[in-house]
Amino acid sequence: MASDTGEQRIFIGMGTCGIATGAEGVLEAVHDGFDKLKIEVPIIKTGCIGMCSQEVLLDVDIPGSARVTYRQVEPKMVEEILQKHLVGGQPVPELAIGQIIREGDIVYDGIPGYQDLAVFAKQKRIVLRRCGFIDPDLIEDYINTEGYQGVEKAIKTMSPEQVRETVKESGLRGRGGGGFPAGLKWEFCANSYGDQKYLICNADEGDPGAFMDRSVLEGDPHAVLEGMIIAGYAIGASYGYIYCRAEYPLAIKRLKTAIALAEEKGYLGDNIFGSGFSFRLRIKEGAGAFVCGEETALMASIEGRRGMPRSRPPFPAVKGLWGKPSNINNVETYACVPPIILKGAQSYAEVGTEGTKGTKVFALTGKIVNTGLIEVAAGTTLREIIHEIGGGIEEGRAFKAAQLGGPSGGCLPARLAETAIDYDSLIQAGAMMGSGGVVVMDETDCMVDVARYFLNFTAAESCGKCVPCRLGTKVMLGILERITEGKGTAEDMENLKDLGEQIKSASLCGLGQTAPNPVLSTLRYFEDEYDAHINEGRCPAKVCTALITYKITDNCTGCTLCAKKCPVTAISGERKQLHTIDQELCTKCNMCFEVCPFNAIEKE
Amino acid sequence: MSEAAATNIQDEPIDLQPVYEILDRLAGDKGMLIPVLQEVQEVYGYVPEETANAVAEGMGIYRSQVYGVLTFYTQFHLSPRGRHIIRACAGTACHVKGGKQVIQRMENELGVGHGGTTEDLIFSFEEVACIGACGLAPVIMIDDKAYGNLDPNKAESVLKKFRKQAMADIEAEGGGSKKNDGGDDAPGE
Numbered sequence: 001m002a003s004d005t006g007e008q009r010i011f012i013g014m015g016t017c018g019i020a021t022g023a024e025g026v027l028e029a030v031h032d033g034f035d036k037l038k039i040e041v042p043i044i045k046t047g048c049i050g051m052c053s054q055e056v057l058l059d060v061d062i063p064g065s066a067r068v069t070y071r072q073v074e075p076k077m078v079e080e081i082l083q084k085h086l087v088g089g090q091p092v093p094e095l096a097i098g099q100i101i102r103e104g105d106i107v108y109d110g111i112p113g114y115q116d117l118a119v120f121a122k123q124k125r126i127v128l129r130r131c132g133f134i135d136p137d138l139i140e141d142y143i144n145t146e147g148y149q150g151v152e153k154a155i156k157t158m159s160p161e162q163v164r165e166t167v168k169e170s171g172l173r174g175r176g177g178g179g180f181p182a183g184l185k186w187e188f189c190a191n192s193y194g195d196q197k198y199l200i201c202n203a204d205e206g207d208p209g210a211f212m213d214r215s216v217l218e219g220d221p222h223a224v225l226e227g228m229i230i231a232g233y234a235i236g237a238s239y240g241y242i243y244c245r246a247e248y249p250l251a252i253k254r255l256k257t258a259i260a261l262a263e264e265k266g267y268l269g270d271n272i273f274g275s276g277f278s279f280r281l282r283i284k285e286g287a288g289a290f291v292c293g294e295e296t297a298l299m300a301s302i303e304g305r306r307g308m309p310r311s312r313p314p315f316p317a318v319k320g321l322w323g324k325p326s327n328i329n330n331v332e333t334y335a336c337v338p339p340i341i342l343k344g345a346q347s348y349a350e351v352g353t354e355g356t357k358g359t360k361v362f363a364l365t366g367k368i369v370n371t372g373l374i375e376v377a378a379g380t381t382l383r384e385i386i387h388e389i390g391g392g393i394e395e396g397r398a399f400k401a402a403q404l405g406g407p408s409g410g411c412l413p414a415r416l417a418e419t420a421i422d423y424d425s426l427i428q429a430g431a432m433m434g435s436g437g438v439v440v441m442d443e444t445d446c447m448v449d450v451a452r453y454f455l456n457f458t459a460a461e462s463c464g465k466c467v468p469c470r471l472g473t474k475v476m477l478g479i480l481e482r483i484t485e486g487k488g489t490a491e492d493m494e495n496l497k498d499l500g501e502q503i504k505s506a507s508l509c510g511l512g513q514t515a516p517n518p519v520l521s522t523l524r525y526f527e528d529e530y531d532a533h534i535n536e537g538r539c540p541a542k543v544c545t546a547l548i549t550y551k552i553t554d555n556c557t558g559c560t561l562c563a564k565k566c567p568v569t570a571i572s573g574e575r576k577q578l579h580t581i582d583q584e585l586c587t588k589c590n591m592c593f594e595v596c597p598f599n600a601i602e603k604e
Numbered sequence: 605m606s607e608a609a610a611t612n613i614q615d616e617p618i619d620l621q622p623v624y625e626i627l628d629r630l631a632g633d634k635g636m637l638i639p640v641l642q643e644v645q646e647v648y649g650y651v652p653e654e655t656a657n658a659v660a661e662g663m664g665i666y667r668s669q670v671y672g673v674l675t676f677y678t679q680f681h682l683s684p685r686g687r688h689i690i691r692a693c694a695g696t697a698c699h700v701k702g703g704k705q706v707i708q709r710m711e712n713e714l715g716v717g718h719g720g721t722t723e724d725l726i727f728s729f730e731e732v733a734c735i736g737a738c739g740l741a742p743v744i745m746i747d748d749k750a751y752g753n754l755d756p757n758k759a760e761s762v763l764k765k766f767r768k769q770a771m772a773d774i775e776a777e778g779g780g781s782k783k784n785d786g787g788d789d790a791p792g793e
Contacts, residue, residue, distance in 0.1 A: 016735075016736065016737050016750055017737050017739050017740055017750075017752065019749070019750065020737050020740050020743065020749070020750035020751060020752040021740065021752055021753070052737075052738075052739020052740055053739060055739075055740075205736065206733065206734070207734065208694070208695035208696045208697075208699075208733050208734035209695055209696035209697050209734065209738055210734070210736070210738070211734075211736035211737065211738055211739075214736045246642075246679055247691075247732065247734075247735060247736065248736060249748050284638075284639070285638075285639070285642065286677075286679075287638055287641075287642065287677035287678075287679040287680065288677050288678035288679035289676060289677050289678065290733060301638065302635055303634075303635045304634075304635040304636060304637035304638050304673070305637075305669075305672075305673065306672050306673055306676040307676065307677070308676075322634070322635075363738055363739075364739075365696075365697035365738035365739060365741060366696075366697050366700050366701065366741075367700065367701070371697075371738070371739035371740075371741075372739050373739070403696060406696065437696065437738075439696045439697050439700060439738075441700055445700050450696075450699075450700070453696070453699050454696075457733060461733070463676075567712070589708065590705050590708075591756075594705060594755065594756050594757070595757070
């Protein structure tokens with residue numbers, strides 16, 4: 001993928017996750033190393049390649065040879081890598097994770113190729129194909145990798161109708177969660193009457209546990225711009241907005257740079273490719289409201305109002321932003337468009353299942369070995385994602401459940417691991433594709449607590465416009481809180497189901513209509529856990545503090561650390577003697593459990 | 605409006621010049637209320653009542669509309685905040701990987717909870733839904749920088765280090781903090 005420019009280069013993963021792990025320190029160490037070794041080669045700051053657990057990632061690329069990726073790089077390792085590999089031409093296999101082999105490259109011994117890495121072998125990268133490989137701030141890197149060829153083909157050789165037909169044939173469905181066919185949506189908007197039409201990109205990725213859009217915006221912003229220009233052409237919109245959440249400062253910065261560069265090159269602006277078609281883009285920063293991910297709320301927010309949804313119809317395609325026909329898709333959807341146009345509908349439709357064409361990007365997080373960002377063909381099973389790509393569960397514990405689709409989605413239990421991940425089978429199983437968050441949980445996670453967590457989130461984020469959502473989620477949360485405090489009653493489960501169904505059918509927008517899903521799906525698959533909380537006063541996963549007690553076991557060496565750290569001095573004992581916890585005083589803050597170096601604290 | 609803001613107003617009048625400049629630059633376009641308020645907050649650190657009123661007047665809309673927007677979005681603050689903003693992620697991935705304990709420890713160390721500002725006005729603390737760095741859970745963000753793979757002890761040392769740096773910065777600027785003996789006066793010690 002990455003183009004070979006014929007010069008030596010260093011790549012450093014500088015997405016949010018790379019920076020959080022210390023990429024800036026590594027960058028500094030590279031500069032220091034250059035000074036010491038009296039060399040200087042270009043440093044490319046890439047976005048996220050998706051292997052969050054392996055950050056900081058540093059690549060050395062010598063023309064004619066494979067590009068080698070080093071993992072978990074710390075500043076002190078940099079000099080050795082530069083000295084041996086960049087200067088000496090010999091990589092350091094024990095520090096490397098893999099090599100990217102291009103045609104004609106010399107392959108190094110002792111380092112696996114990317115295609116052989118378990119993390120990559122099962123992936124099919126269309127949206128993420130450039131993330132981590134190119135410098136997102138350089139438009140040339142994008143252009144050299146087939147960039148802006150899709151839009152050129154569309155505008156120069158196709159009519160808007162042909163573009164829409166191609167997208168329809170590709171089977172692309174909106175990747176924001178709803179899964180509505182994108183080509184059809186475009187057609188509705190194109191056929192609406194209006195002197196001005198708007199194109200909107202939903203980059204308000206608010207689902208906790210999801211960062212697909214952030215990574216695409218940080219790693220390959222031009223792909224989103226190109227997709228939007230094509231969509232603008234297909235619909236007849238001359239003006240577009242990217243609504244990006246303010247919590248993504250780096251993504252906003254990269255987008256601004258990308259837009260300026262695209263304007264300079266004439267991909268944005270007036271009379272693109274001499275066709276008479278003009279398209280301008282503007283970024284709108286969100287201000288922190290989850291509900292603004294809902295399309296009508298998002299438009300209200302762009303208009304400068306409180307971001308509250310309204311009832312549909314009229315749909316945005318007819319009456320959207322400022323009352324004009326508008327089309328909204330999310331980041332990933334737009335990023336899918338350029339390859340569809342460039343390589344044809346068929347090339348995209350070949351991938352995936354009957355009902356869900358193409359690929360889907362997932363953010364793989366939680367108790368899993370390889371956390372990060374992956375892209376797989378639709379229809380890949382949960383087991384393949386968790387055990388093969390994800391490398392299984394941390395510390396060898398047992399896989400219990402995966403939460404898919406964030407606050408709108410549900411929990412799938414381990415026994416449904418063979419479920420194919422596509423829109424329709426997930427809905428059937430009580431979950432949802434959502435925007436693509438997959439949070440993996442093991443036996444130490446309490447499903448009632450997880451349900452409470454999500455309801456706490458949706459109850460707080462409900463905009464308050466409609467009663468079922470505003471009050472219903474509060475009441476459900478109250479019940480769940482009581483259950484996790486050991487005060488559940490016999491009719492609680494029935495009440496939760498009943499309320500959940502009513503909130504689903506009566507709420508105004510998608511937030512309320514899906515808010516009960518985390519509760520309903522855990523009730524469906526983990527009823528025994530609810531039962532244990534309510535009827536036995538027991539939290540099987542030992543999470544709900546009201547239902548557990550802390551004890552000190554014989555492993556205690558009497559080091560006194562826990563006694564010193566206990567904020568309520570509930571722990572007593574002589575030095576080198578077994579300590580004890582006064583249960584009356586203990587506030588179950590978990591401090592002793594965290595500080596004990598001998599695993600002598602047990603939860604019961 | 606909060607007491608803090610009210611005292612502030614009595615103490616010294618707020619210079620509205622920056623607001624007028626922001627309005628001149630942005631208010632001509634439609635739908636600019638949120639960007640205008642974002643820039644106002646950027647200048648003052650929060651949105652003082654007078655500035656909100658000036659925005660309403662300048663844009664020819666009701667004060668209630670401005671207030672409605674200010675209270676709808678969690679990004680806006682109506683009272684002064686700390687020099688540095690700590691955002692502790694309470695997202696799903698962080699939650700299942702012990703984020704709750706990290707948040708508890710931070711609150712103990714800072715002596716304030718969600719939405720609170722330390723007395724020395726160095727830190728404001730908030731829990732946020734998701735920072736989007738789930739691969740590194742649990743995560744906190746101080747200003748624009750994320751710190752990942754934390755546990756309560758690591759979080760505490762990040763905080764202590766940062767506080768020390770912040771104190772040194774204040775000293776370099778010639779004081780300004782209420783109390784400053786170079787040490788760390790974190791509550792709970």
